[in-house]
Amino acid sequence: MPSNYWGSWFFNRIAIDLGTANTLIFIKGKGITLKEPSVVAIDKTTKRVLAVGDEAKRMLGRTPESIETIRPLKDGVIADFELAEFMLRHFIAKVHPWRRFFKPRIIISVPSGITQIEKRAVKESAEFAGAKYVFLLEESMAAAIGAELPVQEPIGNMIVDIGGGTTEIAVISLAGIVYSRSIRVGGNLMDEMIAHYLKKKYKFMVGEKTAEEIKIRLGSACPNGNSLEEHMVIKGLDLVHGLPKILDITEEEVREAIAEPLKAIVAAVKTALDNTPPELVGDIAERGIFLTGGGALLRRLDVLLAEATGVPVYLTKDPLATTVIGTGKVLDNILLLGKVAC
Ligand SMILES: Nc1ncnc2c1ncn2[C@@H]1O[C@H](COP(=O)(O)OP(=O)(O)OP(=O)(O)O)[C@@H](O)[C@H]1O
Ligand SMILES: [Mg+2]
Structure with missing residues (x-):
């Protein structure tokens, strides 16, 4: 029996951030064990999957006519069910080869815009991949928890997650999402x-x-x-x-090229502030807006947002990993899980 067989018994709680651009997996006791692009390469004629994740992204733009690289998640929704499921199963199998013997508990953070049918599809894919229990969590909530914001207090917390496909803006208080908006700009x-x-x-x-x-x-x-x-x-x-x-x-020139998406993000944050109850806006003005997701790494985006809103803006510690870190934190906290699972 391989030496890591017993290890898998301990490491059977898994958190997944299923993102449009990247999928990250956190395993309790091990930390972040997978960070790969959410990309699948298929053979156009046979529809067979040729590569997933890093390997598929390396093929982007370099493939012959017969190979197509696809992002199964697009604009914050699942664009291709079958491929999303295949990708999810592939990633879970990669980090947890002993799942058939020690069925893991899995929490997956999903975009807030996905429908009940899509939620069920994500759950079923994870179950099919060998999970014992599957819970879903909205990614804004996961990001806020990952950013260590006091989400359970009666305090307004604003998190802006700029991902590959979408920018999600959420105001959270008392473990609930008071306001949330997702724009297809990322x-x-x-x-x-x-x-x-x-x-x-x-x-x-x-x-x-x-x-x-x-x-x-x-x-x-x-x-x-x-x-x-x-x-x-x-x-x-x-x-x-x-x-x-x-x-x-x-x-x-690059700034000129991306001016429109940046304008849309600034406008959406302003709209969110306008639509948040006054007491919570007061908290946000005092505590700041928290910026996360890979897009938050664009240089001086925090400066632009702070100037446009008059509210201090802070970047989370590791913007590309904040959501999976937050999802991982929920793995350990059954009470919090009960409050925030969706
Ligand atoms: N240093 C950087 N500067 C600007 N953009 C960056 C940087 N690093 C990564 N990005 C961008 O961040 C995006 C990916 O972010 P992230 O991994 O948070 O998205 P995601 O969670 O997969 O997407 P979504 O949340 O929309 O489902 C990509 O568009 C990538 O180009
Ligand atoms: Mg994300």
Whole structure:
């Protein structure tokens, strides 16, 4: 019997953040054991899955005609049930190979916009993957718990989670969601806007992966103020001549490209403040807005939001992992689980 056989008996509580861009898995006693893109590569003709996660993302934009890379979750909803289920099962099997003997308890954080049918589908996939019990948690609640906000107190807490597909804004008090809104604007749209900008301005084409790299390395939400702005040389395709070309782009250009999604995020946060009961707004003004999700890592986004709202804005400790950390915390707290499970 393998040495980790008995270990699996201890490590059978699992928290999963099933995100549009990334899936993260936390195992009690082990910490975060999986962090992979929510991407699946399939053979177009046979519909067979060829790769999942990291391996599938490496294929993005580099696949021959016969292979397609798909994100089973899109805009905060499940776009492809079968592939979402396959991906979830694949990830669970990867981190918990002994699930058939020691059926794990699983908590999965899901976007607040998903329907009852989708919730049931996520639950069934996890059960099919070998789970004994499956609980679901709204990702805004999970993020707020992960950010160590006092969600159970009668205090207004605002969390803004900028993910790949959506930005979710929630106000939480007394373990309940008082206000929540999800807009279909996130990191993926910023990537698309960068690609679109380069195409329009320079007749220059870049793939989804390059556009994301540009955003991560050069993207910012507002000017730096004092030091010189950066620039970067990128590789792509010259659409006029149909040949590979390099192009030097500036930080300011990237800011221009992503101006619209940023405007939408700022507007949604302002609307959320306008629609929150006055006592809770008072708490938020005092305690600040908490920014999380990978999109929160865009440079100076906190500055932009603070200037636009007049409320202090803080980034959570590890924005890409806050939701799974929060989901993991609920694994240990049965009373809290009873209050926040959805
Ligand atoms: N340093 C960075 N600067 C800007 N954006 C970043 C950075 N790092 C990651 N991102 C972006 O964060 C997004 C992914 O964030 P995250 O993993 O929180 O999304 P998700 O939880 O999978 O999505 P959702 O919550 O919408 O389901 C991607 O669009 C990615 O490009
Ligand atoms: Mg997320």
